[in-house]
Each structure stands twice: as structure tokens, then as C-alpha cells.
Amino acid sequence: MTATAETEQPGAAQHPDAPRGYVRGDAGYTRITTALFAAGMATFVSMYSAQAVLPDLAREFDASPAVAALAVSATTGVLAFAIVPASILSERFGRSRVMVASALLSAIIGLLIPLATSLEVVLAGRALQGLTLAGVPAVAMAYLAEEVDGASLGTAMGRYIAGTTIGGLAGRIVASFALDVTTWRWALEAAAVVALVFTALFVKLAPASRFFEPKRIGLRASSANLARHLRNPRIMALVAVAFLLMGGFVSIYNVLGFRLLREPFTLPRAVVGLVFCLYLSGTLTSAWAGRLADRYGRGPVLVVSTLTMALGLLLTWFDNLATLLVGMLAFTGGFFAAHASASGWVTALATRHRAEASSLYLFGYYTGSSVIGALAGWPFATLGWGGTLVLVLAAVLAALGLALTLWRRAGQTPTPAAA
Numbered sequence: 001m002t003a004t005a006e007t008e009q010p011g012a013a014q015h016p017d018a019p020r021g022y023v024r025g026d027a028g029y030t031r032i033t034t035a036l037f038a039a040g041m042a043t044f045v046s047m048y049s050a051q052a053v054l055p056d057l058a059r060e061f062d063a064s065p066a067v068a069a070l071a072v073s074a075t076t077g078v079l080a081f082a083i084v085p086a087s088i089l090s091e092r093f094g095r096s097r098v099m100v101a102s103a104l105l106s107a108i109i110g111l112l113i114p115l116a117t118s119l120e121v122v123l124a125g126r127a128l129q130g131l132t133l134a135g136v137p138a139v140a141m142a143y144l145a146e147e148v149d150g151a152s153l154g155t156a157m158g159r160y161i162a163g164t165t166i167g168g169l170a171g172r173i174v175a176s177f178a179l180d181v182t183t184w185r186w187a188l189e190a191a192a193v194v195a196l197v198f199t200a201l202f203v204k205l206a207p208a209s210r211f212f213e214p215k216r217i218g219l220r221a222s223s224a225n226l227a228r229h230l231r232n233p234r235i236m237a238l239v240a241v242a243f244l245l246m247g248g249f250v251s252i253y254n255v256l257g258f259r260l261l262r263e264p265f266t267l268p269r270a271v272v273g274l275v276f277c278l279y280l281s282g283t284l285t286s287a288w289a290g291r292l293a294d295r296y297g298r299g300p301v302l303v304v305s306t307l308t309m310a311l312g313l314l315l316t317w318f319d320n321l322a323t324l325l326v327g328m329l330a331f332t333g334g335f336f337a338a339h340a341s342a343s344g345w346v347t348a349l350a351t352r353h354r355a356e357a358s359s360l361y362l363f364g365y366y367t368g369s370s371v372i373g374a375l376a377g378w379p380f381a382t383l384g385w386g387g388t389l390v391l392v393l394a395a396v397l398a399a400l401g402l403a404l405t406l407w408r409r410a411g412q413t414p415t416p417a418a419a
Contacts, residue, residue, distance in 0.1 A: 241406075313393050
């Protein structure tokens with residue numbers, strides 16, 4: 001049964017004889033993780049392909065790097081505020097239905113954005129794309145948490161995060177390579193086609209929900225559910241971690257292309273595009289972090305991953321290409337490992353109303369991308385790479401402090417159940 005034809009099966013999670021969910025080795029587990037991998041691919045191809053063409057947008061529309069970066073921040077900013085409404089809709093209409101509608105609409109808008117005749121229209125289109133994209137990240141973690149057995153959830157979450165890393169890479173690589181032979185318009189068009197292909201794969205593979213019970217949409221009930229999570233200090237600390245780490249991550253990649261095109265590197269565009277292959281480190285570390293979190297607990301994984309980000313950042317300070325690449329490798333791998341650990345921790349802490357809990361986490365995640373990502377262009381314009389680096393390092397160290405606090409409160413040697 002495909003996602004578009006499915007019938008949600010209410011109440012299955014409360015049946016005493018119902019299975020706990022898909023486990024590794026099941027055909028259903030392979031299908032749901034492959035479907036969510038494709039969903040992550042489609043979402044992040046759409047979301048971050050524009051990052052590869054920021055220098056071209058700045059040049060064609062005579063805009064500063066900070067203004068051009070709004071092509072990314074407009075998408076993630078609107079997405080952040082649409083996350084919670086999308087999660088509430090999924091409580092009524094079903095997880096996969098909301099994800100399918102979201103992925104299809106955003107792919108179609110992506111095909112239209114390259115027709116824009118001004119930067120303002122580009123930014124408006126990217127903002128609209130952020131609105132339609134929200135349904136996938138808002139629901140994906142709750143969908144997995146409901147359908148996958150708890151002992152296998154960390155690995156499943158890691159695979160979804162791996163799809164987002166490869167999606168982010170694919171969007172940038174496709175657009176970067178296209179820029180060598182054509183304009184930014186066709187570069188974004190090519191990325192939109194790739195997103196549409198992975199959307200079709202997700203629609204075909206996503207299994208019907210077995211443990212979902214639809215609920216009435218009520219403002220009072222939804223507000224109460226959100227308020228319950230807002231009063232949970234551990235969940236809110238993870239929201240803050242997401243804000244800080246994602247904001248720093250997007251900031252670095254927003255200005256990286258500008259730095260590599262300038263002195264002392266002056267790299268060709270295609271080579272700059274290949275630098276995004278560093279995202280592959282995140283594909284490996286997110287899956288690795290999920291397995292380690294299942295085994296040892298999420299606290300130590302989050303702390304080590306965040307510390308790795310900080311150390312990687314310090315290496316990028318120097319105007320040496322080899323050192324810069326090693327630093328970016330560590331920074332990228334550490335970020336995705338931290339994200340896999342933190343996002344899984346949120347859904348583990350929220351035993352009820354998981355869609356709202358994951359939407360709060362993602363609100364912090366994408367708000368950080370929008371706010372810090374937009375701010376980082378200003379210190380780069382005035383102080384260069386060092387200015388952006390100081391801003392991002394401060395955000396990462398603040399997140400490290402929160403991660404250490406969470407680990408300590410969970411216990412010095414947390415188990416998967418405790419974490």
C-alpha cells in the first residue's frame with residue numbers, strides 16, 4: 001500500500017497484542033527507513049540547493065552576501081513557524097498524508113522559482129517553499145517514533161538524518177555542477193527535478209501507519225500539549241541545542257562558498273561545489289550516532305559530537321586549504337551526529353504527543369538556521385571569515401554547555417532507557 005492510498009489504523013498502539021513496532025531485519029523496517037531516507041533527500045535538496053548559487057544571486061541582483069543568504073533563511077524561517085501547525089494537522093489527518101502533500105507541493109514550487117525575474121520574487125518563492133516543506137520534518141520523527149520499536153529507533157532516526165545529509169549534499173552538488181555549464185536558474189531547476197524524483201520514491205514506499213490514532217484538531221488541546229512540552233526543561237534544553245547548532249552550521253556553509261572563491265584560495269566553482277561532499281561525513285556519523293545512542297545513551301554521544309564541532313571550527317581559522325577541509329569534515333560530521341542524538345532524545349522524552357514535541361525541536365532547529373544564518377553574513381562582510389567563526393564558535397560552546405548539563409542530569413552513565 002502506498003502512502004497516498006493508505007488508511008490510517010487508529011488505536012493500534014493501544015491494543016494489548018499489538019507488536020511494539022518495526023525492528024531491524026523486518027521488511028517493514030527496511031521499507032519505512034528507505035521511505036524516510038527518500039523524504040529527507042527530497043526535503044533537503046529543496047531546502048539547501050539555493051546555498052550553492054548564493055554568489056551568483058549576489059552578482060546578478062547586485063546584492064551583498066548577507067542579503068543573498070536570505071534565499072536560504074527565508075525558507076528555513078518560514079518553515080520554522082509552519083512546523084507546529086503542520087504537526088497539529090498530522091494529528092488529525094495522519095502522518096504520511098501530511099508528509100506526502102508537503103513534499104509534492106514543495107517540489108512543484110521548486111520547479112517554478114527559477115522563473116523569477118527579481119531577487120524579491122526569488123525570496124518570496126523560497127519563503128513559500130518553506131511553508132510547504134514544513135510537513136515532512138514536522139512529522140517524520142513522530143512517524144518513526146510511533147512505527148519503529150524503541151530499541152531500533154535510534155538507528156532508524158539516524159537513517160532519516162542520513163537522508164537529510166545526502167539531500168543537502170545532492171542539492172548543492174547538482175546546482176554547483178550545473179553552474180559550470182549554465183545559469184543559476186537552470187541549476188535550481190535541476191535540483192528541483194531531483195527533489196521530485198525522491199518525492200515520488202517516498203510516496204511509493206511509505207507504509208500505512210499501524211500505531212496512529214487520529215485526534216480532533218482543537219486549539220485548546222493543541223496549546224495544552226505544547227505547553228506540557230514547554231514546561232519540560234530537558235526538552236527545551238534540546239530545543240536550544242538545536243537552535244544553536246543548526247544556526248552555526250548553516251552560517252558556516254552560507255559563507256564558505258564566498259570564502260573559497262576569494263583570495264587566498266580562488267577555487268573554481270566546480271571545486272567549491274565538491275567541498276559540499278563533506279556532507280557525506282554526516283551521512284556516516286548520523287547513522288553511527290544513532291547506533292551508539294541505542295547502546296550507550298544519548299547524553300555522551302551529544303557531548304562528544306558537539307565537542308567535535310568546536311574542534312573542527314578551530315581548524316578552519318587558518319588560511320590553509322588542507323587544514324580548512326579537515327576542520328570542515330570534523331565540524332560537519334559532529335553536527336549531524338549531534339542532531340541525530342538530540343532529535344532522537346526529544347522523541348524518547350515525549351511519551352505522548354510526540355509530533356508536537358518534535359515540532360518544537362524543529363522550530364528551534366530551523367529558527368536557528370534562519371536567525372543565526374542571516375546574522376552571520378554581517379560579521380563576514382566586515383571582519384571576514386574570523387568574524388563569522390567567532391559567532392559560530394560561541395553558539396557551539398553554548399550548546400556544549402547545555403549538552404553537558406543534560407548528560408549530568410540523566411546520570412553519568414546513562415542507559416538507552418534512561419536517556
